[in-house]
Amino acid sequence: MPAESTTIVNVGYRSTNFWLISAGRSRLLVDIGWPGSMGKMRSILKRMDVPLEEIRYALATHYHIDHAGLAQDFKQAGIPLLVIDVQTEAIPRMKTWIKPADNYTEIIAEGNVVISCAESRALLEASGIPGEVLHTPGHSPDSVSLLLDDGSVFTGDLTPPDRVGLEDPAVVSASWRLLWERGARRVYPGHGPPWPLDQILGEL
Numbered sequence: 001m002p003a004e005s006t007t008i009v010n011v012g013y014r015s016t017n018f019w020l021i022s023a024g025r026s027r028l029l030v031d032i033g034w035p036g037s038m039g040k041m042r043s044i045l046k047r048m049d050v051p052l053e054e055i056r057y058a059l060a061t062h063y064h065i066d067h068a069g070l071a072q073d074f075k076q077a078g079i080p081l082l083v084i085d086v087q088t089e090a091i092p093r094m095k096t097w098i099k100p101a102d103n104y105t106e107i108i109a110e111g112n113v114v115i116s117c118a119e120s121r122a123l124l125e126a127s128g129i130p131g132e133v134l135h136t137p138g139h140s141p142d143s144v145s146l147l148l149d150d151g152s153v154f155t156g157d158l159t160p161p162d163r164v165g166l167e168d169p170a171v172v173s174a175s176w177r178l179l180w181e182r183g184a185r186r187v188y189p190g191h192g193p194p195w196p197l198d199q200i201l202g203e204l
């Protein structure tokens with residue numbers, strides 16, 4: 001039987017995209033809400049007819065507050081946090097950006113599923129989602145991208161080359177080139193609408 005095709009839905013709010021990838025009723029959430037907003041997240045998922053327990057894992061592209069703010073809240077609701085080993089150091093630093101009014105639930109290491117990029121394909125395959133996680137630094141050292149075998153890639157805040165500011169442009173370019181070489185074609189960013197990766201090839 002051929003693998004069920006994957007669908008991609010944006011469940012984001014407040015200018016950040018949170019991408020829900022589904023293979024039938026097996027789902028993966030890429031980027032995990034703003035701090036203190038679990039009620040809003042729950043109501044969006046409910047409106048889209050997505051029971052929380054169908055989400056196999058939540059994965060943050062990187063540990064900034066608008067991308068991983070609800071990671072611990074999801075864990076408490078029974079959804080494991082998938083952490084790539086290059087991200088572990090960034091997690092405790094997240095709270096330094098948080099204000100008390102944000103109602104952030106601090107992420108603890110206990111219960112996290114920590115894997116390497118090399119282990120990601122087997123784990124995703126077991127959830128019916130063909131693809132892999134790649135380390136794509138540039139916006140931050142802990143940034144990773146989820147690349148599906150159909151060419152869809154979830155890049156978080158990896159900076160387009162023409163918008164590089166404080167980032168190292170060589171690191172940013174190397175990450176985009178890696179994604180292209182591994183088959184990435186359609187970019188699902190952390191902010192704004194999807195765009196075709198070939199539009200930046202001339203700048204890499």
Ligand SMILES: [Zn+2]
Nearest residue numbers: 062064139157
């Ligand atoms: Zn960021």
